Amino acid sequence: MTVTAPSDSLHPTVPGAHLLEVEDLSVEFRTEYGTVRAVNELSYHLDRGETLAILGESGSGKSVSAQAIMGIIDTPPGFITSGEIRYQGRDILQMPKEEQRAMRGAEIAIVFQDALSALNPVFTVGAQIAEMFRVHRGTSKKEAMVHAGELMDKVRIPSAKDRLKDYPHQFSGGMRQRVMMAMALALDPKILIADEPTTALDVTVQAQIMDLLLELQADNGMGLILITHDLGVVGEVADRVAVMYAGRIVETGGINEVFGNPGHPYTVGLMNSVPRVDQRGMRLSPIVGAPPNLADIPPGCSFHPRCPRAEVRCREERPLLREVVLGRRSACHFAEEVLDV
Amino acid sequence: MGRYIARRLLLTIPVLLGSTFLIFAMVYALPGDPIAALVGDRRISPSVVAELKDRYNLNDPLHVQYAKYLGGLVQGDLGTDFSGRSVAGTVKERFPVTLKLAIVAIVFEAVIGLIAGILSGIRKGSFFDNLVLVSTIFVVSIPVFVLGFLAQLSLGLKLGLFPISGISEGWYSYLLPGFVLATLSIAYVARLTRTSLVENLRNDYVRTAKAKGLPPRTVIGKHTMRNSLIPVVTFLGADFGALLSGAIVTEGIFNLPGLGRTVYQAVLSGEGAVTVGIVTLFIFIYIFFNLVVDVLYAALDPRIRYE
Numbered sequence: 001m002t003v004t005a006p007s008d009s010l011h012p013t014v015p016g017a018h019l020l021e022v023e024d025l026s027v028e029f030r031t032e033y034g035t036v037r038a039v040n041e042l043s044y045h046l047d048r049g050e051t052l053a054i055l056g057e058s059g060s061g062k063s064v065s066a067q068a069i070m071g072i073i074d075t076p077p078g079f080i081t082s083g084e085i086r087y088q089g090r091d092i093l094q095m096p097k098e099e100q101r102a103m104r105g106a107e108i109a110i111v112f113q114d115a116l117s118a119l120n121p122v123f124t125v126g127a128q129i130a131e132m133f134r135v136h137r138g139t140s141k142k143e144a145m146v147h148a149g150e151l152m153d154k155v156r157i158p159s160a161k162d163r164l165k166d167y168p169h170q171f172s173g174g175m176r177q178r179v180m181m182a183m184a185l186a187l188d189p190k191i192l193i194a195d196e197p198t199t200a201l202d203v204t205v206q207a208q209i210m211d212l213l214l215e216l217q218a219d220n221g222m223g224l225i226l227i228t229h230d231l232g233v234v235g236e237v238a239d240r241v242a243v244m245y246a247g248r249i250v251e252t253g254g255i256n257e258v259f260g261n262p263g264h265p266y267t268v269g270l271m272n273s274v275p276r277v278d279q280r281g282m283r284l285s286p287i288v289g290a291p292p293n294l295a296d297i298p299p300g301c302s303f304h305p306r307c308p309r310a311e312v313r314c315r316e317e318r319p320l321l322r323e324v325v326l327g328r329r330s331a332c333h334f335a336e337e338v339l340d341v
Numbered sequence: 342m343g344r345y346i347a348r349r350l351l352l353t354i355p356v357l358l359g360s361t362f363l364i365f366a367m368v369y370a371l372p373g374d375p376i377a378a379l380v381g382d383r384r385i386s387p388s389v390v391a392e393l394k395d396r397y398n399l400n401d402p403l404h405v406q407y408a409k410y411l412g413g414l415v416q417g418d419l420g421t422d423f424s425g426r427s428v429a430g431t432v433k434e435r436f437p438v439t440l441k442l443a444i445v446a447i448v449f450e451a452v453i454g455l456i457a458g459i460l461s462g463i464r465k466g467s468f469f470d471n472l473v474l475v476s477t478i479f480v481v482s483i484p485v486f487v488l489g490f491l492a493q494l495s496l497g498l499k500l501g502l503f504p505i506s507g508i509s510e511g512w513y514s515y516l517l518p519g520f521v522l523a524t525l526s527i528a529y530v531a532r533l534t535r536t537s538l539v540e541n542l543r544n545d546y547v548r549t550a551k552a553k554g555l556p557p558r559t560v561i562g563k564h565t566m567r568n569s570l571i572p573v574v575t576f577l578g579a580d581f582g583a584l585l586s587g588a589i590v591t592e593g594i595f596n597l598p599g600l601g602r603t604v605y606q607a608v609l610s611g612e613g614a615v616t617v618g619i620v621t622l623f624i625f626i627y628i629f630f631n632l633v634v635d636v637l638y639a640a641l642d643p644r645i646r647y648e
Contacts, residue, residue: 067548070551070552071551072548072551072552101554101555101556102554103554104551104552104553104554105552105553105554106554109552110552112545112548112549112552114545117544117545117546118545118546118548118549119546119549120546120549120550120564120567120568121546121568121642121643121644122567122568122571122641122642122643123564123567131553131555132553132554135553135554135555135556135559136554167643167644169643169644180549183549183553
């Protein structure tokens with residue numbers, strides 16, 4: 001095997017070693033205003049029973065990468081321009097369309113952020129959950145409804161069977177998110193992608209939903225990709241974290257290691273912009289500037305215009321994601337110095 | 342829901358009272374002498390004129406005439422025209438023509454408008470989409486009487502495909518006038534369907550439907566369509582009410598003995614009872630179909646409930 005051009009490839013492992021392997025994935029949106037490079041040479045992997053948090057600001061490409069895995073990017077304007085998404089060793093992108101569709105929801109499922117808009121307002125929640133069984137398994141209407149009731153029970157919706165015939169707007173935010181989860185978990189998927197599952201909810205409800213999510217994960221041992229910008233949630237539940245910036249992973253590693261001693265100035269900036277109980281009265285130090293326009297990503301390190309330790313080199317040479325400590329990767333020319341801080 | 346409908350129906354009473362009075366007053370204010378219009382060039386003795394004026398209460402002041410009219414109305418008497426025919430009889434005879442015309446028109450609207458709208462909506466920006474866009478603008482810009490005469494001339498007279506006048510050939514006679522009457526709304530339904538579909542396709546629940554692994558025909562045909570058709574169905578309902586209340590121009594061009602032409606002639610000849618009776622019926626139909634639309638809305642969209 002020859003060594004190919006250097007890339008951000010995280011784990012050049014044997015295909016199929018992990019449940020899900022995303023390699024060199026690039027997604028762009030071709031719009032009237034130019035080409036928006038939402039995801040650039042993204043690579044990560046996920047194992048059974050593992051929780052991977054993908055952390056980043058809005059517009060960092062974290063949701064788009066999830067949609068690419070689900071195969072729900074509209075073409076046009078969205079195009080997957082390179083990469084492989086291997087599920088159990090097979091590249092989803094090369095599968096026939098029918099096979100891809102059959103996998104959606106059944107093998108890999110997704111829970112969206114805002115359950116009110118993500119559920120169809122004119123169908124009962126029971127029908128929307130039951131549809132999973134009807135379409136994928138050809139179950140009869142009646143039997144599918146029974147399953148739907150069981151699932152709503154499982155996600156702990158009170159008096160589930162009486163609420164099958166209710167519409168989404170008749171549920172509270174937290175209950176709606178439970179309905180979304182019941183729908184996603186209907187066919188026992190091996191991978192669940194949770195795209196900001198708690199962002200639209202009250203803080204108290206957030207905790208309940210996260211607990212439920214983890215419990216269900218422990219139940220069936222699925223791999224969980226948790227997309228969020230909430231560092232608190234990530235710290236509590238994730239095994240590993242991948243920090244994204246401008247469509248690339250800038251740092252990845254075990255959750256405790258990365259949070260305990262971040263190896264990229266962007267991660268450091270994220271940590272400093274969160275209020276902490278043990279530093280009451282101190283000023284927060286937000287990251288200066290705004291995330292880059294993905295239609296015009298800065299050359300070199302895309303973070304350099306906002307980076308406090310940027311040097312000339314950062315403007316000219318894009319840092320590769322490289323292993324800085326065993327099991328930890330950072331895409332910063334000065335990762336070692338950042339780590340020492 | 343039942344109480345809501347009952348309340349809405351009760352509300353039509355003051356509306357009808359007010360509107361009948363307005364129409365009555367307007368007919369009263371029309372210049373010209375209806376009896377003179379009736380007799381035309383014939384010589385007629387003053388005693389006959391006086392007799393006729395007296396029989397139709399034409400000598401009374403407005404409010405007395407109106408009171409007498411209402412008095413008859415509550416007894417179910419719509420009055421008579423100047424030749425002694427009962428208005429109710431005229432309506433009974435003419436209404437089926439207008440109804441058939443409206444049914445043909447609404448079918449054209451629903452079928453052509455929906456198909457064009459759906460096809461251009463799911464293929465936004467395609468050749469077909471642009472074709473629909475251009476042709477709807479074209480159709481909307483042509484007045485009905487121009488389109489009516491053109492259709493009559495080309496499809497009826499030159500090609501001989503359709504009858505151009507009257508209702509002697511049953512439903513077939515209604516095809517051409519029905520289509521002409523429908524054109525404007527066909528364009529509107531197509532545009533409305535397209536816009537609604539394109540808008541709904543952007544909704545999050547469509548993304549969810551795809552993520553559930555549903556086949557594209559279910560994603561569009563079931564999840565998107567059900568939401569997109571709500572405004573279209575309600576438009577069609579309201580438009581049916583509008584079609585029933587007076588296709589004066591179309592009935593005139595194609596010489597259809599419907600209510601539209603009848604009311605037009607009644608206005609010309611100052612037939613107060615006929616005008617008021619038919620226009621009041623139009624208003625009632627319009628109000629009724631608006632109520633139907635509101636009920637339909639609640640049936641289609643579970644988020645809408647009336648108290």
